[in-house]
Amino acid sequence: MANLRRQVAGYGFILPWLVALALFIGYPFVAGFYFSFCDYPPLRSPAFIGLDNYAELLGDAKFHRSLGVTLVYAAVAIPLGVVLAITLAMFLNARIRGQSFYRVIFYIPHLVPTVVVAILWLWIFNPEFGLLNIVLAGLMSAADAWTGLFFGLGAETPGQGFFRPAAVALLAAPALAAVALGPIMPAAVRRRPALRRLLASLAVAAILLAAVALLNAVVHGLLPVDAKKLHSPGWLADGNPLPADLSFAPSWALWALIVMSMWGVGQMAIIYLAKLQDVPVDLYEAADIDGANWLQKTWQITLPMISPVILFNVVMSIIGTFQVFTEPYIMTAGGPEDKTRFVALFVYDYTFQYQRVGYASAVAWVLFVMIVVLTILAFRISQKRVYYAGR
């Protein structure tokens, strides 16, 4: 009797959720599956048409483009987001003053409502007066001036600038600093003879110069940006991919959405940060005793310890990619030429615009299957790499 009462009490408490499970998850799940086999204009009742919707899907180039856009976005934005978030979290985890202040700053973008994010970035991506192209043009001319200073690129006679005093100074300064500031260098560096310190510094300087040259080459070779004429990308209105000869490469419009999504990376970083702080200190102490360097500690302690969160975030991001809707809906309406027609937008269009509920349901179900497959894949791939403490 008492047992029965406990049972009733238990079900009484979770009753609302049982209703939700049945009404808002179970029923739609099953009904959607049924609709996907139907021709269903929303004002009439569904008529069973078998696999016709799925057959149409196979030959629907618009759907293929939409799926391609979504997958390319996922393939670029998710790894980029994970790397950026972990890097940021590591910096935020450093023992420095103002730690909590920095955390707040990086979290703030996540608080901005999605519609505001979309409209704000529409303005930032404005080809003529947007902040991004203004900053880019500034950077371009700065890079021009800079490399011109060192290499004479952009100067009348190429190569002329190579031995300019500025270049010499850039090469010499770290070397001099390395010798002069020897006492404050890390112990490991200080132990080495002065000549090797000098050589190491020169190498660093050479790498710096090479990086500048590379930046210049990238800027002038790849980006169709001319600082003076401001032929910057049109961003959201620009359907041309980068580089232009690879058709599967993300278009400028898709790149714009990827760049924008990186703005919200602080939220993920805070989650990683929480996990970073849980990593037992004695692991690092043991590594220190073994003489491990920073890279080894990161690779062999930090990353394995936070790997469960990485996996979790990747899986949630995959699901999230299939739900990207508000940004393309407001910012591009799927254009230019379907280059940003994410699948969620595709489903919305077919449901509410073209009134083809059956077809939209079939698309939704294909997405669901893909999410399940990708999730299983993520788990499989990570099985050996994810470390669960205590297992």
Add this chain to the structure above:
Amino acid sequence: MAVSDEKKAPWYLRMAVHAILVTGALFFLMPLVWMIATSLKPLKETMKYPTSVSDVFVGVGRQATIDGRRYEVVLEREIKPAPDKPFYVVRPRETFSAGELWLTFGPEAWKKFPVFNAQELGQMDAQVTPALKVLADDKNCFDPATGLLTLCSGRKVPAELVRRIEPPTDGSVLWAVREWRPSDTDMREVGSTDREVTRAWDVLPASRIVKTSRIIPQNYPIALARVGFVRSLVNTLFLCLMTVAGAVISSVLVGYGFAFLEFKGRGVLFAVTVATMMIPFAITMIPVYLLYRDLGWVGSFKPLWVTSWFGSAFFIFLLRQFFLGLPKDLMDAARIDGCTELEILWHVVVPLSRPAIAMVALFTFLGTWKDFMGPLIYLNHPSQFTLSLSLQAFYAEHGGTPWHLLMAASTVFSLPLIVLFFATMKTFIRGIAMTGIKG
């Protein structure tokens, strides 16, 4: 960087970390800074390519003295009289309709259609009276010999010569400047003839025009009125209230059930609950929409808050985990004292779980405030629009020209969340950390 050992990193490493974080923070804050900067600019200043760094963030204003009074002015156009064809400032002796004048000042559209028919002229309330000055240029010709001003309608009006404008001999530039008022930032007023004709104006050399900065808080009330802020805010707050109450009550109940009550199938049901978090919104969206449509609820607020009263998987999961961490003996003691489960929940569990419950409330509030797709699908009348929807409608209506107003509305729309974040920072940070525990 990831050094978690007790000793501090050497000072130059700490400085490097500071430098990197400050640079990163600048990049992250830049969009918001620009949002606020744009919201305080005049419309014209947003549509201008900046020539200096300060131009990017602060609108340029100009001041000049016209007829002995100092005015905030806008540069209308460059004036280029030739030595053989000087321009004149004249005062008409008769009153005529502003439509008969080639408008020296004013939007391009006016210049393209200078000739109005009689009916259009009758509809214009702007009159050029003898109290006003007129710029007689190559369009509104003035003949000093006869004292007649030729209007573009062909009519000749007697006018009194005020001043002759010679081309500057020192190569400087002449500008036609017009008085500017803060209300000019409103799109509705652009092109209003009254304003164009009756404002103070003059032709001045560039040296007599002072460059200042122009910050316009007046954008805010205009933007809020245009977006329908008060009405949208009330709608949004209503939805937030209903969803927060619903989510808290249902998730606490269900979470308690899953944590402390034993019933058949609890394990399976909980596993199902966690699994449902993986189902994307796009799958269930269509049938749920049709369900609400058949209930006749589309076009009302109900679909947007009723769902939350039945619990959400994520919050149920979070609360259950939190409840399981509470000291069990307190609950057992209460049970021995003869408390019912509801009493235990109310008197023991809820007081101990305030931070977790606050987090559920906070995240629900945030979710409802930010939601766009829900209102987009279910609401169809502007009087019901939430802030998200009103802002998007305002954007869609203008195709994104009034950026200053859009940014002002956006700032006001984002501000409550940022304030809320600072007010509840502890709960927030703990909550974010908790969401990470799931992994």
